[in-house]
Amino acid sequence: MPRNANGRNVLLTTALSVVLGALWIAINASGQGPGLPSTQKGDWPYYTADLKGTKYSPLDQINASNFNKLEVAWRFKTDNMGPRPEYKLEGTPVAINGNLYVTAGTRRSVISLDGKTGELNWSYALREGNRAAIAARQLSGRGVSFWTDGKGDDRVVYVTTGYRLVEINAHTGAVITSFGKDGIVDLKVGMITGSGQQIDLETGEAGLHSTPLIVKDVAIIGSSFKEGMTPVTHNNTKGLVRAYDVRTGKLLWTFNTIPKPGEFGNETWENGSWATNGNTGVWTQMTVDEDLGLVYLPVEDPTSDYYGGHRPGNNLFGDSLVCVDLKTGIRKWHYQVVHHPIWDFDLSSAPILADINVNGKAIKAVALPSKEAFLYVFDRVTGEPVWPMEERPVQQSDVPGEKTSPTQPFPTKPPAYARNYLKVPDDLIDFTPEMRAQAKDVLARYRVAGMFNPPLVGDGNGLLGAINVGNAGGGTNWPGAGYDPETHIVYAQASNSSAAGLSVRKPPGGFSDLNYFAGRNDQPFREALGPGFGTAADSPLAKTIGKPQPPPPANAPAYGLNVQGLPIMKPPYGVISAINLDRGDLQWQVPFGETPDNIVNNPALKGINIGNTGQNGSVGLLVTKTLVILGDSQVTSITHPRGAMLRAYDKATGKEVGAVWMPAAQSGSPMTYSAGGKQYIVIAVSGGAYSGEYIAFSLPATD
Amino acid sequence: MKVKTTIVALVACTIIGVHYSTLRAQSSRSVWDGVYTEEQAKQGQGLYNEKCSSCHGDTLMGGESAPALAGGEFLSNWNGLTLGDLFERIRTTMPQNRPGSVARPANAQILAYMLSANQFPAGKTELSQQTEVLKEIKIDAQKPNPK
Numbered sequence: 001m002p003r004n005a006n007g008r009n010v011l012l013t014t015a016l017s018v019v020l021g022a023l024w025i026a027i028n029a030s031g032q033g034p035g036l037p038s039t040q041k042g043d044w045p046y047y048t049a050d051l052k053g054t055k056y057s058p059l060d061q062i063n064a065s066n067f068n069k070l071e072v073a074w075r076f077k078t079d080n081m082g083p084r085p086e087y088k089l090e091g092t093p094v095a096i097n098g099n100l101y102v103t104a105g106t107r108r109s110v111i112s113l114d115g116k117t118g119e120l121n122w123s124y125a126l127r128e129g130n131r132a133a134i135a136a137r138q139l140s141g142r143g144v145s146f147w148t149d150g151k152g153d154d155r156v157v158y159v160t161t162g163y164r165l166v167e168i169n170a171h172t173g174a175v176i177t178s179f180g181k182d183g184i185v186d187l188k189v190g191m192i193t194g195s196g197q198q199i200d201l202e203t204g205e206a207g208l209h210s211t212p213l214i215v216k217d218v219a220i221i222g223s224s225f226k227e228g229m230t231p232v233t234h235n236n237t238k239g240l241v242r243a244y245d246v247r248t249g250k251l252l253w254t255f256n257t258i259p260k261p262g263e264f265g266n267e268t269w270e271n272g273s274w275a276t277n278g279n280t281g282v283w284t285q286m287t288v289d290e291d292l293g294l295v296y297l298p299v300e301d302p303t304s305d306y307y308g309g310h311r312p313g314n315n316l317f318g319d320s321l322v323c324v325d326l327k328t329g330i331r332k333w334h335y336q337v338v339h340h341p342i343w344d345f346d347l348s349s350a351p352i353l354a355d356i357n358v359n360g361k362a363i364k365a366v367a368l369p370s371k372e373a374f375l376y377v378f379d380r381v382t383g384e385p386v387w388p389m390e391e392r393p394v395q396q397s398d399v400p401g402e403k404t405s406p407t408q409p410f411p412t413k414p415p416a417y418a419r420n421y422l423k424v425p426d427d428l429i430d431f432t433p434e435m436r437a438q439a440k441d442v443l444a445r446y447r448v449a450g451m452f453n454p455p456l457v458g459d460g461n462g463l464l465g466a467i468n469v470g471n472a473g474g475g476t477n478w479p480g481a482g483y484d485p486e487t488h489i490v491y492a493q494a495s496n497s498s499a500a501g502l503s504v505r506k507p508p509g510g511f512s513d514l515n516y517f518a519g520r521n522d523q524p525f526r527e528a529l530g531p532g533f534g535t536a537a538d539s540p541l542a543k544t545i546g547k548p549q550p551p552p553p554a555n556a557p558a559y560g561l562n563v564q565g566l567p568i569m570k571p572p573y574g575v576i577s578a579i580n581l582d583r584g585d586l587q588w589q590v591p592f593g594e595t596p597d598n599i600v601n602n603p604a605l606k607g608i609n610i611g612n613t614g615q616n617g618s619v620g621l622l623v624t625k626t627l628v629i630l631g632d633s634q635v636t637s638i639t640h641p642r643g644a645m646l647r648a649y650d651k652a653t654g655k656e657v658g659a660v661w662m663p664a665a666q667s668g669s670p671m672t673y674s675a676g677g678k679q680y681i682v683i684a685v686s687g688g689a690y691s692g693e694y695i696a697f698s699l700p701a702t703d
Numbered sequence: 704m705k706v707k708t709t710i711v712a713l714v715a716c717t718i719i720g721v722h723y724s725t726l727r728a729q730s731s732r733s734v735w736d737g738v739y740t741e742e743q744a745k746q747g748q749g750l751y752n753e754k755c756s757s758c759h760g761d762t763l764m765g766g767e768s769a770p771a772l773a774g775g776e777f778l779s780n781w782n783g784l785t786l787g788d789l790f791e792r793i794r795t796t797m798p799q800n801r802p803g804s805v806a807r808p809a810n811a812q813i814l815a816y817m818l819s820a821n822q823f824p825a826g827k828t829e830l831s832q833q834t835e836v837l838k839e840i841k842i843d844a845q846k847p848n849p850k
Contacts, residue, residue, distance in 0.1 A: 084795060524752065524761070566775065597844055601844060603846070634779060
């Protein structure tokens, strides 16, 4: 240290520089400068709280001691945000400076609400006519994104039902005319089939439920398509991930999730099949490491969900986590978690960025929750698995033309956080020995062969299907998981009992160019349509082909993999788990949700203590300073008036510390924010006879 | 005087009692009471196959995210509500591609098929197509104890 006449000044200057430097680093490391929203300030700036996908807020006004005192602060019914009510409201608002922004209703309108009162500030809707009516992803979607220049230019960014990117002034609800063409970028432009044929802008298949990923001045947008069970062609629209200039709408880069010739991975589509297959989009939330300049893309299945005979090979980047450069979209690394995907194990959840410490070594990690209830953990810089992933032999397909991968990757750590295959007999219903025996009888009609059991040709005279767990709904589906950056623990809710018998059939003449797709040979064929998929008046409607079958006999065990109306798998039917990312193990796991009425009241269980079974279903959660908060996925009416409970769990132990009543099940993912010094929790509820509603909870005013 | 009062009170009690039991009898009608006909359910099956099965599946077990319309989870979800609630939900929002396009009689047939698929007994009278009447029929997931 210099010691001269100005020594003190030098010291002071140095100290000041250090402090300022530290401040500068702190601000930039969080990516959220003074004018920018952040969870630290009580905002909820992104669908997943932050760009790292954590769903974590440090707010703690609502805690274990007062959760039971929560009251409804306000509610917003979405019935009139479209021509008819919506019963599947899935949005999670973003909260900025006390105002909320979210999608709502069957028109997928955008609304701005006063966070203190729920009063409507403004609403915006784009009327898209037939383009929306026949869109691949309908209803209100998951919400919106927010962009600000930090100086008052604040914009709401969202994707319409008809797959248009729109920017709206966050203060007024008016479109930003300088963005795209009069505020709109047509996302169907550039979407292709085959080797490069532009899809029709009106009827071409593409849509999106997830929110744009906004980072710096870039908006990154995924793509999704119709249900992939019974497509009319394997040559469906190809998935893309694209980045746009958030100020102007200019296309910055495109990442081809089905690589073209010359691009990495093209050879994994044997016989040139890259050119004759589609899908492989990114339909869930993406995450980004702003400092590293890396974006993490969770990619879905190629066409079709259960038959891959028209695309021999591993089919990159199907079911792969892909890391690309934020500036260029160029691939940095990838990891395919399912080779040659034919199980509908689309990567469903936002990857979580976690800075962890394994055996004394600091690792910048990315953790991927999944339908298959594995948490896949990688070094997010290099793509190296943090714990080894073993390629293990799996059951091979006997469906003509299908060539399954001889092995599939299995993480050695952390252990699966829910069941991802049916272990016989251990997992079978065991309330009574008779029930277990009946379960085995039911299974005699199916092939049981561990995880990655390939779909078989379903036949009423032979096997009905291949038993798998978690395929369509998870495990963990689109609501994803959460993470506490202080303790390095991932909190994940997962279905623990969604067994299915997967089967394929030959499509009826003329319906499809696929040799096989989902179904059973002995059943009349009907096209499988996704929720909300609409075939408008002038589009070919789904037709019944073949004779209607007589209804099953009254005493048939019929409907699905059940025993006396009970799930074939024993409880818990749903779980919530805390996964320690430093150690790669489960810190705790508890049943999630209240025992469903039909289980409690089932006459076959009279006199048997069944305990808390939990509920099937995948729901989103919120992590705060001390709590994990999430709502039941089903309504119950035994221990409280008909409704569902929003529950709080102690983060450290998994003990339930509070619950408040909701009129319907949680159908979106909860969020929290602070407005006027008060913490609020907002949750979308809907389902059954209850139409969509955002409900805000807060603590009663103190006297 | 005292006797008169007692008689009046007794008569009043009887009248109230009769009325109460009538009310109870009306409100206690449930899906277990044979509220649809087999013929209606048969017609409903054809309509179901044509208009509903694409999303809800051949065997009413649901699709990728369209819920099942038969079985424990479905019954739990609607337990305690009325057929009127279910009827209105179907009538006003389904099929999703053309909501409201199915007429009341056809909706009643589809609902009858759903009842048969959930193994509720058929009866001699057709299921009403009037929402108000259907609101008087409760969805009880579990069969009540014999009276």
